[in-house]
Amino acid sequence: MTRPDRADCLVYTVPEAGALLGLTKNASYEAAKRGDLPILRIGKLLKVPKAALHAMIGSAEALSVEKADPT
Template structure:
C-alpha cells in the first residue's frame, strides 16, 4: 500500500477535498456526493469531515493498524 495513503488515513477524519482526491473525484463532484449522502460524512456547519474508516471501506482497504 502506498505509504502516503496510509499516512493520510491515519487521522480519524479527512477533509472533503482529500476524501475526493482519494476517491478519484473532482471537488464539485465530491461536494455533490457529500450533500446527497453518497459519501458518509460528519458535517459541522458548512464543513464536511469524512471518517478514515469509511474511506477504507469504500476503497476496500484493510483497517488501520492504529485502530
C-alpha cells in the same frame, strides 16, 4: 497548539476524500451532498471519517470481486 501529521488525522476533507476516489473538488462535494460519501457534519464543516470511507471502499471492492467470480 501543533497541527497533527496528516497520517495521524482521523478525518479527510471532502476534496481529499474525493481525490482518493478520483473525483474533482466539485464532484466530491456533490457526492457528499447526495450521500455517496460518508460525512460528519460539525456545524457547517464537513469531514469524511477515514474509517467510514475505507470501509465503504472495502465493501465496494468485495462486491465487485463477488460479481466477477462466477463460482
